[in-house]
Amino acid sequence: MITSPSYQAYKELFHSQYNDLCNYAYSFLKDDAAAEDVVQETFIRLWEKHQQLIDIPNIKAYLFRAVRNNSISVLRKQNTEDAGNKGFEWTLETAEDPQAKEVENAKPYYEQLIYEAIANLPPQCREVFNCCRIQGMTHQQTAAKLGLSAKTVENYMGRALKLLRKYLQQYGLPVGILFMLKIFIP
Numbered sequence: 001m002i003t004s005p006s007y008q009a010y011k012e013l014f015h016s017q018y019n020d021l022c023n024y025a026y027s028f029l030k031d032d033a034a035a036e037d038v039v040q041e042t043f044i045r046l047w048e049k050h051q052q053l054i055d056i057p058n059i060k061a062y063l064f065r066a067v068r069n070n071s072i073s074v075l076r077k078q079n080t081e082d083a084g085n086k087g088f089e090w091t092l093e094t095a096e097d098p099q100a101k102e103v104e105n106a107k108p109y110y111e112q113l114i115y116e117a118i119a120n121l122p123p124q125c126r127e128v129f130n131c132c133r134i135q136g137m138t139h140q141q142t143a144a145k146l147g148l149s150a151k152t153v154e155n156y157m158g159r160a161l162k163l164l165r166k167y168l169q170q171y172g173l174p175v176g177i178l179f180m181l182k183i184f185i186p
Helices: 005-029 032-048 059-096 100-119 123-134 139-146 150-170 175-184
Strands: none
Touching (some): 005 032, 123 150
């Protein structure tokens, strides 16, 4: 058993704050298991950084902020996965749909809309999007090619995807179609 003073303080902090932090995480996530995972992950990170965090005046506030931020990260990840799943579900529905022939006939229309949406992007966004999505380059490779920072490339990609979503939604196309660009654009 570990008997160091820092471990004992950590253990006491864990036992005194665990339930309150789980309840706080639950207020964001609405899932007991996910809330516990977030709190446990927060405490693991706290232990990994405990030498650097020794002088934090209000550790309780730090923990609540960390749990809040981690909960928001989990929600963002879930939203991203849900958006991808919706696109996948849409492709399954069209494949199993008796009117799949009709959808197949509409494919050139979808391709045209995607080309128009990409063409309507601002020049820098379009160039970054083409490198990352069409050519399959990483953000770092795109940054090196275009003489930008990786963070700038990431920002341009976020902006491009947002504009593409907005454009495609005007025509009733599912957002998940953006994940299938490789299918439409060789």
